[in-house]
Amino acid sequence: MSIVSAKSDAAVSARRTPAEETAAAPLAPRARLLPALAAVYRAQLSRARVARIPLLFVATFQSVGIMVLMRGVVDGGAEARAVVAGASVLVVAFVALNLLAQYFGQLRAGGGLDHYATLPVPPAAVVLGAAGAYASFTVPGTVVTAVAGSVLFELPLTHLWVLAAVIPLSGAALAGLGAALGLLAPRQEMATLLGQLGMSAALLLGVLPADRLPEPVSYARDLLPSTYGVEAMARTFDAHPDWPAVALDLAVCAAVGVVSLAVATWAYRRAAVR
Amino acid sequence: MVRDLVKTYPAARGRRGTPGTPEVRASDGISLEVRRGEIFGLLGPNGAGKSTLVRQLTGLMRPDAGTVHVLGHDLVRHPERAARLIGYLGQESTALDELTVALAAETTGRLRGLSAREARAERDAVLEELGLTGLAGRPLKKLSGGQRRLACFAATLVGERPVLVLDEPTTGMDPVARRAVWAAVDRRRAEHGATVLLVTHNVIEAETVLDRVAVLDRGRVIACDSPSGLKEHVAGEVRVELVWRERAPLDVPEVAALRDSAQESGRRWVLRLAPEEARAAVAAVTGGAAFAALDDFTLATPSLEDVYLALGGNATKGLVKA
Numbered sequence: 001m002s003i004v005s006a007k008s009d010a011a012v013s014a015r016r017t018p019a020e021e022t023a024a025a026p027l028a029p030r031a032r033l034l035p036a037l038a039a040v041y042r043a044q045l046s047r048a049r050v051a052r053i054p055l056l057f058v059a060t061f062q063s064v065g066i067m068v069l070m071r072g073v074v075d076g077g078a079e080a081r082a083v084v085a086g087a088s089v090l091v092v093a094f095v096a097l098n099l100l101a102q103y104f105g106q107l108r109a110g111g112g113l114d115h116y117a118t119l120p121v122p123p124a125a126v127v128l129g130a131a132g133a134y135a136s137f138t139v140p141g142t143v144v145t146a147v148a149g150s151v152l153f154e155l156p157l158t159h160l161w162v163l164a165a166v167i168p169l170s171g172a173a174l175a176g177l178g179a180a181l182g183l184l185a186p187r188q189e190m191a192t193l194l195g196q197l198g199m200s201a202a203l204l205l206g207v208l209p210a211d212r213l214p215e216p217v218s219y220a221r222d223l224l225p226s227t228y229g230v231e232a233m234a235r236t237f238d239a240h241p242d243w244p245a246v247a248l249d250l251a252v253c254a255a256v257g258v259v260s261l262a263v264a265t266w267a268y269r270r271a272a273v274r
Numbered sequence: 275m276v277r278d279l280v281k282t283y284p285a286a287r288g289r290r291g292t293p294g295t296p297e298v299r300a301s302d303g304i305s306l307e308v309r310r311g312e313i314f315g316l317l318g319p320n321g322a323g324k325s326t327l328v329r330q331l332t333g334l335m336r337p338d339a340g341t342v343h344v345l346g347h348d349l350v351r352h353p354e355r356a357a358r359l360i361g362y363l364g365q366e367s368t369a370l371d372e373l374t375v376a377l378a379a380e381t382t383g384r385l386r387g388l389s390a391r392e393a394r395a396e397r398d399a400v401l402e403e404l405g406l407t408g409l410a411g412r413p414l415k416k417l418s419g420g421q422r423r424l425a426c427f428a429a430t431l432v433g434e435r436p437v438l439v440l441d442e443p444t445t446g447m448d449p450v451a452r453r454a455v456w457a458a459v460d461r462r463r464a465e466h467g468a469t470v471l472l473v474t475h476n477v478i479e480a481e482t483v484l485d486r487v488a489v490l491d492r493g494r495v496i497a498c499d500s501p502s503g504l505k506e507h508v509a510g511e512v513r514v515e516l517v518w519r520e521r522a523p524l525d526v527p528e529v530a531a532l533r534d535s536a537q538e539s540g541r542r543w544v545l546r547l548a549p550e551e552a553r554a555a556v557a558a559v560t561g562g563a564a565f566a567a568l569d570d571f572t573l574a575t576p577s578l579e580d581v582y583l584a585l586g587g588n589a590t591k592g593l594v595k596a
Contacts (some may be wrong), residue, residue: 024345031384031386035384035390041379046373109365110368118332144368
C-alpha cells in the first residue's frame with residue numbers, strides 16, 4: 001500500500017540526482033567506551049544526590065545493627081572477624097546487588113533502556129558505568145561499618161586498607177550479578193525479588209560464622225561471590241595475614257566480576273533490542 | 275530522505291500464562307517515503323501502530339519483513355547505524371528522571387559521541403534556545419510533565435543528527451513550550467536540512483506543523499498526503515456541530531432525520547454534510563420547535579479528524595483536538 005502519489009513521486013525523482021540516490025549520508029561518530037563510561041558513571045553518581053542517600057544510610061544502619069546484635073552471640077576471635085567482615089561486605093551486597101538489580105529492572109520495565117539503545121554507546125559503557133557507580137555508593141557505608149565493627153569487637157584497624165581492594169572487587173562481582181539479574185528478570189517485580197534474595201543470602205551466609213552452618217548451607221555459601229570478599233577481609237584481621245590466601249579470595253571476586261559483568265552486558269544488549 | 279518500503283510486523287505476542295492473546299499486526303505492510311528536509315507526521319489513534327513503526331525505524335525493534343532505508347543506510351541489516359543517524363525522543367523519560375536538566379542534556383550529548391567540551395557548549399546553546407536555562411539545575415523528576423518533556427527534547431537535540439524522530443514531543447506542554455519546540459525543529463530544518471518524523475495524535479498540531487502526514491489505522495497507512503491535500507478528500511463537505519440543551523428534540527421530524535447521519539456523544543452531534551444539506555439542517559434546527567432545545571451550533575470546514583473518519587478510520591475516539 002504505497003501512498004506516495006505518482007505525481008509527487010515524479011517530482012521527487014526529478015529533484016534527486018543520481019549521486020544522491022546512491023551516496024549514503026555520513027554517520028555521526030560512535031561514543032567511545034571510556035568517555036561514554038565516564039559520562040554514565042558521572043550521571044549515575046549524581047543520581048545519588050536525588051535518590052540514593054537515604055538508602056545508603058539504611059544499608060549502614062542495617063550492618064551496624066547486625067554487629068551490635070551479634071555481639072551477644074559471638075565472643076571474639078575468628079567469629080568476631082567473620083561478623084565484622086560479613087557486615088561490611090553486606091553493605092556492598094545491599095547497594096551493588098540489590099539496588100542495582102532493582103534499578104535495571106525498573107529501567108527495563110519503564111522503557112528507560114530505549115534512551116541508551118538509541119544512542120551510539122557501547123553496551124559495556126552503560127553496564128560498567130552503572131555498576132561502577134553503585135559500587136562507589138557502597139564506599140562510605142562499608143568503611144563506616146568496618147571501622148565501627150573493629151572498634152566494637154576490639155579488632156586491629158591495621159590492615160583495613162585492604163578495603164581498597166575488597167570494595168572494588170566484591171563490588172564488581174556483586175554489581176555484575178545485580179545488573180545481570182535486573183536485566184534478565186522477565187518482570188520488574190522479579191528483578192526486585194531476586195535482588196532482595198541475593199542480599200538476604202549475603203546476609204545469612206556472610207555474617208553468620210561459617211562453622212556453625214549446616215553442611216548443605218555451607219556449600220551454598222561457597223557459591224556466593226560475596227563470601228570470598230568476606231573471607232579475604234576476615235583474614236586481614238590477623239596480626240600476620242596469609243596474604244596469598246587473601247589474594248586468591250580476591251581473585252575469585254575479580255573473576256566472578258568479569259564473568260557477571262560480561263553476562264550483564266549481554267543481557268543489556270538482549271533487553272535493549274526486542 | 276527516509277525511504278521505507280514494506281514492513282510487516284506480525285507480532286505473536288502470546289504471553290505465557292495468558293493464553294489466547296491474538297496475534298497483533300502492529301505494522302501491516304507499511305510503505306512510506308519521507309523526503310529529505312520534510313516534516314512528516316504519523317497520525318492515528320492510540321494503538322494504530324505509530325510507535326511500533328517508529329521503534330522499527332530507530333533500530334529498537336526488528337521488523338519481521340520489509341526494509342528500512344534512512345539516508346542511504348539499510349537499517350534492517352545495520353540497526354546499530356540508526357543511533358548515528360537519528361535523534362530519537364521516546365515517550366518515556368525513566369533514564370533521565372533523576373538527573374538535572376543540564377546533566378541529562380550533557381550526558382546524552384556525551385553518549386552521542388561529543389567531547390566533554392562540545393557537549394557542554396551544545397547543552398548551553400540548546401537549553402538557552404528552549405528557554406530551559408532557568409531550570410538547568412533542577413532534576414527532571416521535580417519538573418511538571420510539560421517541562422520534563424521539553425527537557426527530554428533538549429537532550430534529543432544535543433549532538434546534531436540529520437534525522438529527528440519525535441514520538442509525541444509536545445504532550446503536556448503549554449503553548450510557549452510548544453512554540454519553542456516547533457521553532458527549534460524549524461531552525462534545524464532551515465540550517466541543516468534536518469528531516470523530522472513526528473508521531474502525533476493531535477490533529478491541530480498535525481494541520482499546522484506538518485508538510486505531509488500519513489494516517490495510520492490498525493497497522494496500515496490509510497492515507498498519505500499534505501494536510502490540505504488530505505482535506506480535499508472531504509472538500510465538498512461541511513462539518514455541522516449541534517449541542518442540545520438537554521437532549522435532541524426527536525419529535526421534530528427534521529431532527530429525527532438528521533440523527534441517522536450524526537455522530538452522537540452525549541448532548542453533542544457532529545454531522546458531515548453537503549453544503550445545501552447543511553443549510554437545510556441549520557434552517558431546520560434554528561427555526562421552530564428545535565431551536566428551543568438547541569444550546570449551540572457551529573459550521574466549519576472539515577478538519578483532519580473528519581478526513582480520518584471519512585477514510586474509514588475506526589476511531590470515533592483517540593484523536594485529540596487540543
